[in-house]
Structures are given as C-alpha cells and as structure tokens.
Amino acid sequence: MNTMRLTESAVDTDIKITAKDVQVYYGDNHAIKDVSVEIQDKTVTAFIGPSGCGKSTFLRCINRMNDTIDVCRVQGDIKIDGEDIYDKRVDPVQLRAKVGMVFQKPNPFPKSIYDNVAYGPRIHGLAKNKADLDDIVERALRRGAIWNEVKDRLDAPGTGLSGGQQQRLCIARAVATEPEVLLMDEPCSALDPIATAQVEELIDELRKSYSVVIVTHSMQQAARVSQRTAFFHLGNLVEYGETGQIFTNPVDPRTENYITGRIG
Amino acid sequence: MWWPLNGTDNGTLRMSITAILFLAVLALCVLGYSLARNRALAGAGGDRRLLHSLPTYYGTNAAMFTAVPALGVMVIWLLAQPMMIETRVQGMIPASFIDEGSSIGLVMNDVRRVADGLDLAVKSGGLSADDARKLSANSDVRGMLADRGVALGSDVKPEVLAAAQTYRSAAATGRMWMVVVVMGLALIGFAIAVSLSKPDFRARNVVERGILALLMVAASLAILTTLGIVLSMLFESINFFRVHPASDFFFGGSWAPNFRGDSDLSILPLLWGTLYISLIALTVAVPIGLFAAIYLSEYAGPKLRAVAKPLLEILAGIPTIVYGLFALLTVGPALVRVFGRGDEGLLGVEWMSGATAVLTAGLVMGIMLIPFVSSLSDDIINAVPQAMRDGSLGLGATPSETIRQVVLPAALPGIVGAILLAASRAIGETMIVVLGAGAIAKFSANPLEAMTTITTRIVSQLTGDTDFSSPETLVAFALGLTLFVLTLGLNVFALIIVRKYREQYD
Known part of the structure; x- marks a missing residue:
C-alpha cells in the first residue's frame, strides 16, 4: 500500500496514528481489507469514499468503538504515539478519553448544556473544584464556537438547541476531556449549509490543537477542511495523500472516477 | 338463598323468537348483498370498470342498510321492553299489598316467577295458552307450578296472579310489535339500498363511513362501560352515605363491622x-x-x-x-x-x-x-x-x-x-x-x-x-x-x- 502514498515532503509534523494491515470483520463480512495508514498530528485528515466502503468502520477502530458491536472483530495493529491500542493492557475506556468522537447525528444528552459539556470532565475527574469545572466548560464551549450563543442559558436542556448548535455542543463536549485525537463521523450530514460552514470553520480552528480525522460524503468539504485525504473503496484504502494532490492529480483511476462523479 | 334471575324460562322462549327474527334479518342481508351487487353490475352492462365502486361494495352497502338499523332497534327493544313492562305491572300492585319488612322488589320477584312458571307450563303442554290467560287464583296455582319444577315461597295471591298475567300478555304484545318494527326496518333498508345500487352510486364511500361508525361505536362502548361502572359504584356509595356518616368513613379510626348494626366503618386502617x-x-x-x-x-x-x-x-x-x-x-x-x-x-x-x-x-x-x-x-x-x-x-x-x-x-x-x-x-x-x-x-x-x-x-x-x-x-x-x-x-x-x-x- 505504501506505493500509493505520494509526496510526504511538504509535511513536517509528527505521525500521530499508525495503522498497519488492519482487517475488520462483521461476522463473515470482511469490511476492511489490509488498510495501512499514517495520520499526522495537528492535521485534518479526511476519509472519503462511497457508502459502505468502510471509512466509518475504520474511524471507529481508532477509538475502539467497534468493541461495542458484538459481531465485529478487528485484526492488525493500530498505534497512537507508538502504543498499540488493541493491546490487552489498554483500557478502551481510557483510550476513548484520549480519542474523542463526534457522531453523524448530533446526540446531546437529555441534560443541561452545562452538564453535557461537564460530563466527560466529571467522569474522568479532570476538575479540582466547581470553579475549575466552570472554567473547563467555558473553555470547551468557546473552542466549540458556541459560547456566545449559550452563555446565558447554560441550564437550558441541550436538546433544545438547533441542529447546528447541538453539533457544536457535541464538539465542545468532545474537546472538554482534552483529547489528543478528534474523530468526526460525517459531522455535517444532518446540518444545513450555514451550520455546516460554522462547523467547518471550527474544524479548522481545532487543527491547531488536535489531530482531526473526519469522514465525509462531501468531496467539497474534504477539499475545504482537510490537508490530507484518504480514499476508501470496497474496504480497501485506494489512495492516500495530500488533499490538493488527491483532488487535482489522483494516481489511481478509481480515485479519479470517484472524484469526477463516475462511481460512488 | 334464592336469587331469581330475570326470566330464565321465559327467556328461552323469547330468545327463540328473537333468534328467528335475527336469522330472518341476516337472510335478508345476504339476499340484499347479492341483489345489490348484481343490480349494480347489470346497470353497468356487466362491465365492472364502469362502476364507481367494486361490486362487493354495493353488496356490503345493502347488507349494512338492511341489518344495522333493524338490529340496532332490536337490541334497544330487548333492553327497554322488560323495564317498561315492569313499571306498568308495578303500578297494578296496591301499596297496601306490600308486607311490613318486604319491598316492591320482592313482590315483583314473585310476579316474575309466576309469569315464568306459566310460560313453562304452556310450553310443556300442561296448560293451554288460553287457560293460562284465564287461570283464576282459586285453583292451586302453586301446586301446579311445583309440578312443573317452579317452586314458589308462598301461595299465589290473586293480585300477584293478575299481575303475572298482565306481565305475560304485555310481553307477548311487545314481542309481536318488535317483530313488526324490526322486519319493517330491515325491509325498508333493503329496498332503499337495492334501489340505490346504480353504477354511479358511491357505495365505497358509504361503506367507508359505516366502518368509521363501527369503530367509533367500539371505542365509545369501552369508555361508556367505564362510566357505567363508576356511576353504579357512585349510586351505591351515595346509598351508603345515607345510612352511615361520611365523617366516620373518612376520618374514623377503627374498622369493626357488626351485623347487629352500629358498626365502625372507617377506611383509614x-x-x-x-x-x-x-x-x-x-x-x-x-x-x-x-x-x-x-x-x-x-x-x-x-x-x-x-x-x-x-x-x-x-x-x-x-x-x-x-x-x-x-x-x-x-x-x-x-x-x-x-x-x-x-x-x-x-x-x-x-x-x-x-x-x-x-x-x-x-x-x-x-x-x-x-x-x-x-x-x-x-x-x-x-x-x-x-x-x-x-x-x-x-x-x-x-x-x-x-x-x-x-x-x-x-x-x-x-x-x-x-x-x-x-x-x-x-x-x-x-x-x-x-x-x-x-x-x-x-x-x-x-x-x-x-x-x-x-x-x-x-x-x-x-x-x-x-x-x-x-x-x-x-x-x-x-x-x-x-x-x-x-x-x-x-x-x-x-x-x-x-x-x-x-x-x-x-
């Protein structure tokens, strides 16, 4: 697969996540085949590809969310900062605190806005006292670019916000636990164009602090927000490289067909 | 303890007439179904595409028109007739006739039992219908009824026998009129529905409304039953509070029912x-x-x-x-x-x-x-x-x-x-x-x-x-x-x- 990877030159950041020969099975269905990829720190990496190509499945491997699905089996190595996350000694619960996730549909808990954001810090004991927790919540909401909209109604239920606000709340909730990697599974597919623009702007901000991996169906979105792009097709990683190069000068004919709209 | 159920044997007799009437209405329904269906088809020259509705809808419509009003009236009649007769017969019994410690209800029980006994006697052939009507209190009515398996608590008094005979004749008249009215309604409905069955008649819409009505009746029956339960409890409770102070029931401290009266009946314990x-x-x-x-x-x-x-x-x-x-x-x-x-x-x-x-x-x-x-x-x-x-x-x-x-x-x-x-x-x-x-x-x-x-x-x-x-x-x-x-x-x-x-x- 390494032959597929092109110019590494322009990137001077560290490798955050290394996946090697990853296989995923749902029962008898071989969903991910031999995927090897290196994801860089402080970078937005987009996974694109037609529906059912395995991009979401691969994303869920990175924080072991697939463990919650009974029939799912994962083989191969996935390392974050050189540490094998599928090692027996790794607690998936600890891992998920380090690798945050934002889902396709905004899923705020049926709690207040404050409690939604404070949820992770409380579970992991990140705050020393109430004032500290207040700080963490405010910082997270500011990072989620939603502070100004909700600062006067932190006690209102999170479910009462609009769709775009809910999704930014979920992003704030995810960054409140100070993760190192942020996984986003089609975070804008349930949002209107204005909310999408806000979230995309936010993603660009988040890049300064985190390694962001985003799955998206929209090639324009991948082109707008990501620095590197991986193209998945039928469970294979077809091509992985700098976003500009993938979109303007793809090596593999399947990539070209997909981005020009001939398959997918 | 004897607890006469209202019209056991009399009931079987009435049931048989009711059953025949019911079957007659049903037969008319089936006839109406096929007649209306065929008439609609014939009106369209046998081409079902020219009909507004499917042929079965015309049939169902006719069956509905025949059965629903007739059977509805029948049900109401069956419920109302005993009540009306009862009130009429009750009026015949002089107030002086009711013994001390007895009640009009107990006398009416006797009347019903004598009437039922006469019915049974006529049915088993021991008594002609004419004799039953003319029977006088001098003859041994109690002994005769005992032979038929109807036990009476005491000798039949003339007033009771007269009331029982009125009861029987009123019931017979009522049944006759019921047959006339129900059959009449069934025939009218039948005639209207069959004559309506032309190709441009919107039978499907009418059937749809009928189904809606059926569902609404089912839903309201459930609610009305609940209401009925509450009301019956309420009336008996009011009777209770007439004979027992409500303050003791709600606020008293002890529960000690005593069959000689003067009980403590408090709900609190x-x-x-x-x-x-x-x-x-x-x-x-x-x-x-x-x-x-x-x-x-x-x-x-x-x-x-x-x-x-x-x-x-x-x-x-x-x-x-x-x-x-x-x-x-x-x-x-x-x-x-x-x-x-x-x-x-x-x-x-x-x-x-x-x-x-x-x-x-x-x-x-x-x-x-x-x-x-x-x-x-x-x-x-x-x-x-x-x-x-x-x-x-x-x-x-x-x-x-x-x-x-x-x-x-x-x-x-x-x-x-x-x-x-x-x-x-x-x-x-x-x-x-x-x-x-x-x-x-x-x-x-x-x-x-x-x-x-x-x-x-x-x-x-x-x-x-x-x-x-x-x-x-x-x-x-x-x-x-x-x-x-x-x-x-x-x-x-x-x-x-x-x-x-x-x-x-x-």
Whole structure:
C-alpha cells in the first residue's frame, strides 16, 4: 500500500496514528481489507469514499468503538504515539478519553448544556473544584464556537438547541476531556449549509490543537477542511495523500472516477 | 338463598323468537348483498370498470342498510321492553299489598316467577295458552307450578296472579310489535339500498363511513362501560352515605363491622394496610425489576435475552391466587421460622406468630410485580436511542456510567410511569392479600403483624348472607369507589409525569 502514498515532503509534523494491515470483520463480512495508514498530528485528515466502503468502520477502530458491536472483530495493529491500542493492557475506556468522537447525528444528552459539556470532565475527574469545572466548560464551549450563543442559558436542556448548535455542543463536549485525537463521523450530514460552514470553520480552528480525522460524503468539504485525504473503496484504502494532490492529480483511476462523479 | 334471575324460562322462549327474527334479518342481508351487487353490475352492462365502486361494495352497502338499523332497534327493544313492562305491572300492585319488612322488589320477584312458571307450563303442554290467560287464583296455582319444577315461597295471591298475567300478555304484545318494527326496518333498508345500487352510486364511500361508525361505536362502548361502572359504584356509595356518616368513613379510626348494626366503618386502617403492603411490594419489585431490565437490555447477549425475557414474563402470567398460595404455604411459614417461634426460630425471637403478615403479602406481591416493572422498563430503556450510548461511550464512560448518567435519566419518565402503574396494581391486588395479609384492621408499623386491605374487606363484606341494604354491605361500594379514585389518581399522575419530562428524540 505504501506505493500509493505520494509526496510526504511538504509535511513536517509528527505521525500521530499508525495503522498497519488492519482487517475488520462483521461476522463473515470482511469490511476492511489490509488498510495501512499514517495520520499526522495537528492535521485534518479526511476519509472519503462511497457508502459502505468502510471509512466509518475504520474511524471507529481508532477509538475502539467497534468493541461495542458484538459481531465485529478487528485484526492488525493500530498505534497512537507508538502504543498499540488493541493491546490487552489498554483500557478502551481510557483510550476513548484520549480519542474523542463526534457522531453523524448530533446526540446531546437529555441534560443541561452545562452538564453535557461537564460530563466527560466529571467522569474522568479532570476538575479540582466547581470553579475549575466552570472554567473547563467555558473553555470547551468557546473552542466549540458556541459560547456566545449559550452563555446565558447554560441550564437550558441541550436538546433544545438547533441542529447546528447541538453539533457544536457535541464538539465542545468532545474537546472538554482534552483529547489528543478528534474523530468526526460525517459531522455535517444532518446540518444545513450555514451550520455546516460554522462547523467547518471550527474544524479548522481545532487543527491547531488536535489531530482531526473526519469522514465525509462531501468531496467539497474534504477539499475545504482537510490537508490530507484518504480514499476508501470496497474496504480497501485506494489512495492516500495530500488533499490538493488527491483532488487535482489522483494516481489511481478509481480515485479519479470517484472524484469526477463516475462511481460512488 | 334464592336469587331469581330475570326470566330464565321465559327467556328461552323469547330468545327463540328473537333468534328467528335475527336469522330472518341476516337472510335478508345476504339476499340484499347479492341483489345489490348484481343490480349494480347489470346497470353497468356487466362491465365492472364502469362502476364507481367494486361490486362487493354495493353488496356490503345493502347488507349494512338492511341489518344495522333493524338490529340496532332490536337490541334497544330487548333492553327497554322488560323495564317498561315492569313499571306498568308495578303500578297494578296496591301499596297496601306490600308486607311490613318486604319491598316492591320482592313482590315483583314473585310476579316474575309466576309469569315464568306459566310460560313453562304452556310450553310443556300442561296448560293451554288460553287457560293460562284465564287461570283464576282459586285453583292451586302453586301446586301446579311445583309440578312443573317452579317452586314458589308462598301461595299465589290473586293480585300477584293478575299481575303475572298482565306481565305475560304485555310481553307477548311487545314481542309481536318488535317483530313488526324490526322486519319493517330491515325491509325498508333493503329496498332503499337495492334501489340505490346504480353504477354511479358511491357505495365505497358509504361503506367507508359505516366502518368509521363501527369503530367509533367500539371505542365509545369501552369508555361508556367505564362510566357505567363508576356511576353504579357512585349510586351505591351515595346509598351508603345515607345510612352511615361520611365523617366516620373518612376520618374514623377503627374498622369493626357488626351485623347487629352500629358498626365502625372507617377506611383509614384499611388504607394504611393497603399502602403499607404496596410500599413493601414496590421496595421489592422496583430495584429487582429495574436491575433485571438493565441487565437484559444493556448487558445480556441476544441468546440469553431470547431465553430470559420470556421466562421472566411467565411470572406475569401466573394467576394471583397461585401467588397467594405461595404466600400462605411457603413465604409465610419461612418468615415465621426466621422471626418467630421463640428459641426454636432462627433468630430466637418471638416477633411473628402467624404466617399471615404485611411482610408476607408485600414480599409475594413484590415478586408478582417484578415482571411488570422489568418488562415495561426494558421497553423504555430500549427506546433510548443508541446515539446516546455511543456519545457517552465515545467520551470514555464505562457502560455502567453510561447507564447511570445517560440512559436512566433519559428513560426516567417512562420508568416512573412504569413504577406508578405497578403501584396502582399493587393497591388493587386482591388474592395475595386475602391469603397472605390476614384480616385484622389496625394501624401498626410492624410489618410482621397481620393487617388487612381495602380489597380484602370488599370481598368479605360482599360475600356471605348479609342484608344488601345494610351499611355493612354497602360500605363495599364506598371502599371500591375510593380504591378506584386512588388508582385513577395514580394513573393520571403517572401520565402527567411522563408527559412533563418526556424528552423528544428525532
């Protein structure tokens, strides 16, 4: 697969996540085949590809969310900062605190806005006292670019916000636990164009602090927000490289067909 | 105790005429169906595409027009006729005729029995219809009826015989007119529907409205029945409060029915027993049921779930009398072994003397409620969207943290509703407390003592050979009404809570 990877030159950041020969099975269905990829720190990496190509499945491997699905089996190595996350000694619960996730549909808990954001810090004991927790919540909401909209109604239920606000709340909730990697599974597919623009702007901000991996169906979105792009097709990683190069000068004919709209 | 049912033998006779009439209407229905269908088809020259509706709709329409008004009137007639005749015959009986200590109701019972006896005699051929009409009180009516198997309490008095004869003739006239009216309506409906059956008649729309009406009748019957139950309880309760002070019933301190009259009939000791037992039952059922539901919905694998859930629900299918036996024969003696028997008991204490106690009934009732709570909670927990769980797990929460902090709060309104429904079942439960709780009405906080509940008292006040109009009997209705109001209040409260805290998920 390494032959597929092109110019590494322009990137001077560290490798955050290394996946090697990853296989995923749902029962008898071989969903991910031999995927090897290196994801860089402080970078937005987009996974694109037609529906059912395995991009979401691969994303869920990175924080072991697939463990919650009974029939799912994962083989191969996935390392974050050189540490094998599928090692027996790794607690998936600890891992998920380090690798945050934002889902396709905004899923705020049926709690207040404050409690939604404070949820992770409380579970992991990140705050020393109430004032500290207040700080963490405010910082997270500011990072989620939603502070100004909700600062006067932190006690209102999170479910009462609009769709775009809910999704930014979920992003704030995810960054409140100070993760190192942020996984986003089609975070804008349930949002209107204005909310999408806000979230995309936010993603660009988040890049300064985190390694962001985003799955998206929209090639324009991948082109707008990501620095590197991986193209998945039928469970294979077809091509992985700098976003500009993938979109303007793809090596593999399947990539070209997909981005020009001939398959997918 | 003889309790004459209204018109047993007379009933069979009337039934036969009613049955023939019913069959006749049905036959007309079938005839109307095929006639209307064929007429509509013939009108379209045999081409069903030219009809507004499918041919069966024209048939159904005709059947509907024939049967519904006719059968509806028949039902009303059958319900109303006895009442009207009764009032008329009652007027014939002089007030002086009613003995001291008797009532018009008892005399009317005699009248009905004589009338039924005459009917039976005519039917079996022992008496011609003409003779039955002219029979005078001088002949031995009682002996003759006794030969036919109709036993009368005393000799038939002339007034009663006359009333009985009027009763018979009025019933016969009524039946005749019913046949005329019902058949007339059926024929009119039949004629109208068949003549309407032309190709451009919108039979389908009419049938649709008929179906709507049918569904509405079914829905309103259920509501009206509830209303009827409440009203009947209400009237008897009013009768009770006429003969017994309401202040004693609601605020008195003791329950001591006394068949010579002058009883203490206060609901408070019974209410205390009811609530105490229900509280123990809920303390058992709610944690166990809820934990079982959480295990089944969140942790158990599909195979285990497929076996365990039906097994748990079998508990719900056990008749409560069986739970009562379990309380009496197993749980009660086991509790006595622990808390009673002095030095021979497990704890060496003498706190509990008999097997029937609040704790016995409460524990067993709790077991009965477990599947109720767990099944409802399981459904509610499953209805919490998976996205909630993913969100929490994705933040690094453990499964139990996820359940405690996200799933249960989201499911809470539903779970509270389930608990309140279980509570209203516990309050209304009868057989377990009849067998397990004892029969002593008192205020006591000791769960090892026997106590009694509202439901058991209703049973004991209404069974046995008591005067129906005495306060000791009528109190059962006041108790029932209070119980009804109590459970209704709980259910309404449950609904309000569920509505108020319901979270909207897309």
